[in-house]
Amino acid sequence: DADVTQTPRNRITKTGKRIMLECSQTKGHDRMYWYRQDPGLGLRLIYYSFDVKDINKGEISDGYSVSRQAQAKFSLSLESAIPNQTALYFCATSDPGTSVTGELFFGEGSRLTVL
Amino acid sequence: AQSVTQLGSHVSVSEGALVLLRCNYSSSVPPYLFWYVQYPNQGLQLLLKYTTGATLVKGINGFEAEFKKSETSFHLTKPSAHMSDAAEYFCAVTPNTDKLIFGTGTRLQVFP
DSSP states (O other): OOSEEEEOSEEEEOTTOOEEEEEEESSOOSEEEEEEEETTTEEEEEEEEEETTEEEEOTTOTTOEEEEEETTEEEEEESSOOGGGOEEEEEEEEOTTTOTTOOOEEOOOEEEEEO | OOEEEEEOSEEEEETTSOEEEEEEEEOSSOOEEEEEEEOTTSOEEEEEEEOSSOSEEEOGGGOEEEEEGGGTEEEEEESSOOGGGOEEEEEEEESSSSOOEEOOOEEEEEEO
16 A cells, blocks of 8 residues: 555546545655646645644645644645646655655645646 | 756657756755656656765666756766656755755656
8 A cells, every 4th residue: 555645536626616635644754745736837835734733835825725634644625626726736745753855755646627 | 045947848868878857956055956756647756865975876777866066956867768767857955854846847758
């Protein structure tokens, strides 16, 4: 089983709908991240969390919210989806306690299409 | 602010040819640098990383990268391309351990 699991892997929805993407990890890492990947733009950070009580905005947080339900779970929500939120979303984890460089471990991605 | 620039969104090589993917960084402090690879329909996986010490870093699958502070570069190379190397490659930088900043990616195509 994957260490970082994202659900759903694919989702098609309509404009205005509320969508939640879920991420769970078995790596025991405290830090979790949500990135968005768009062709030609690379990966951009949406939100990140260093522990259950810590939530931080990334460079493109508008239109998104997150919830850190437990150390192992970090959900991304789109309250009212719009077409330009169509993208591939990645959850990632890191553990500075074991890796001083902050390297990330990624899930397999959730492809979201907003019609 | 820290950033990375990847020159060339697409690179095509023949099987057996040298692979060179370019990455330049901007950082006000000594950075940690990474190359990640993304195979089709998969997440990103770490290819190699530079922390401190030796400037030539070896990674998985025969890839290596050299940290050149004077040129603010961290180019990725492989002497002989294989068909299985076809993927998208991302350079990333972090000035600390808080978060990674990614480049826009380079898609590598390998022709027989």
